[in-house]
Amino acid sequence: MNVTIKDVAKVANVSVATVSRVLNNKNNVSDEAIEAVNHAVEQLGYSPNFLGRDLRKSETKRILAIIGSTEQTFYNDVLRGMQDAAYMEGYDVLIATTRNDAEHEMHLLGMLFSRAVDGAVLLAPKLDSKTICDLSKRYRLAICLERLDCNDVLCVTIDNERAGYDATSYLIGKGRRRIGLITTKIRSQSSVDRENGYKRALKDAGIPYDEKLVYYGDYDAETGTKGCEELLSLDERPDAIFSISDMISIGAMTYAVQHGVTVGKDILFFGFDNIAYSHMFIPKLSTVEQPCYLQGKTVAEKLISNMKTDTPDNSTYMLPHSLILRESTGD
Numbered sequence: 001m002n003v004t005i006k007d008v009a010k011v012a013n014v015s016v017a018t019v020s021r022v023l024n025n026k027n028n029v030s031d032e033a034i035e036a037v038n039h040a041v042e043q044l045g046y047s048p049n050f051l052g053r054d055l056r057k058s059e060t061k062r063i064l065a066i067i068g069s070t071e072q073t074f075y076n077d078v079l080r081g082m083q084d085a086a087y088m089e090g091y092d093v094l095i096a097t098t099r100n101d102a103e104h105e106m107h108l109l110g111m112l113f114s115r116a117v118d119g120a121v122l123l124a125p126k127l128d129s130k131t132i133c134d135l136s137k138r139y140r141l142a143i144c145l146e147r148l149d150c151n152d153v154l155c156v157t158i159d160n161e162r163a164g165y166d167a168t169s170y171l172i173g174k175g176r177r178r179i180g181l182i183t184t185k186i187r188s189q190s191s192v193d194r195e196n197g198y199k200r201a202l203k204d205a206g207i208p209y210d211e212k213l214v215y216y217g218d219y220d221a222e223t224g225t226k227g228c229e230e231l232l233s234l235d236e237r238p239d240a241i242f243s244i245s246d247m248i249s250i251g252a253m254t255y256a257v258q259h260g261v262t263v264g265k266d267i268l269f270f271g272f273d274n275i276a277y278s279h280m281f282i283p284k285l286s287t288v289e290q291p292c293y294l295q296g297k298t299v300a301e302k303l304i305s306n307m308k309t310d311t312p313d314n315s316t317y318m319l320p321h322s323l324i325l326r327e328s329t330g331d
Helices: 005-012 016-023 031-044 075-088 102-113 129-136 160-173 189-204 221-232 246-258 292-307
Strands: 062-067 092-097 119-123 141-144 154-158 179-184 214-217 240-243 268-272 286-289 316-319 322-324
Touching: 005 016, 005 031, 016 031, 062 075, 062 102, 062 292, 075 092, 075 119, 075 292, 102 119, 119 292, 129 141, 141 292, 154 160, 154 292, 160 179, 160 189, 160 240, 160 268, 160 286, 160 322, 179 189, 179 221, 179 246, 214 221, 221 240, 221 246, 240 246, 246 268, 292 316
Parallel strands: 062 092, 062 119, 119 141, 141 154, 154 316, 179 214, 179 240, 240 268, 268 286
Antiparallel strands: 286 322
């Protein structure tokens, strides 16, 4: 039997009108009522029908793309790929930011729960893997730019572990033995994978892993600056630095140049993402390029396909990356 709004009101011990106000995000509702209604909705598995017809036959033709912030410029190409693919299928893409807050990410997913959108794509999600995997069993959900260690979510990304390995191996091939790593405290799967690639490349080359050569910070240029400062203060300086994002690497190179380091000779620098700044900065930054547009296009195409079937494809698709070699590695 279908769960109705009356069932939700009964379980939440509130009126039908209150349930309606909560589901429509009205302001004149107490926090206690909102919590009770949301709990009842989750408990009963209720899907509100805002369109006034059978949800199994209705669709909004909208996809929600949720990103942490607009500061990561490579998101632009990912979103452009999504929009182009969605438009070809008659869909629109709504874009929302979370300020990297997991609670706000869940709040935005309320648009999916209430059927205000047909599907959602999380770009670099902050919610934990278990929550996302559980939600994907009930809703059409996809991940882009990351992967999850479960088989219940469609993911489109690159092999970040291999990319980290390739970048570090290239530096080793240049004769560098003391290779620093600037990474993030935020333990996203992509960050962890890139770190693991760095460690594996060192191991395969017979170079001992030295935790003193690893600096943890945020996804910004300031982290690169502080990280480079700390690495250059070591008694035995690094002869190369791999950063898990271009913005970090640009911050590191800026500090190095300001302190008399000849980039591309004294110390080699390798970034990640190939953002526009990477070839505008002097010296130009060598980096890992991931196919942002293609990732966005692919995730939109496969999510739309999943929305049209009862047996969704929850595979993890890893698209090819490439190394872009420039002046910061002496190329």
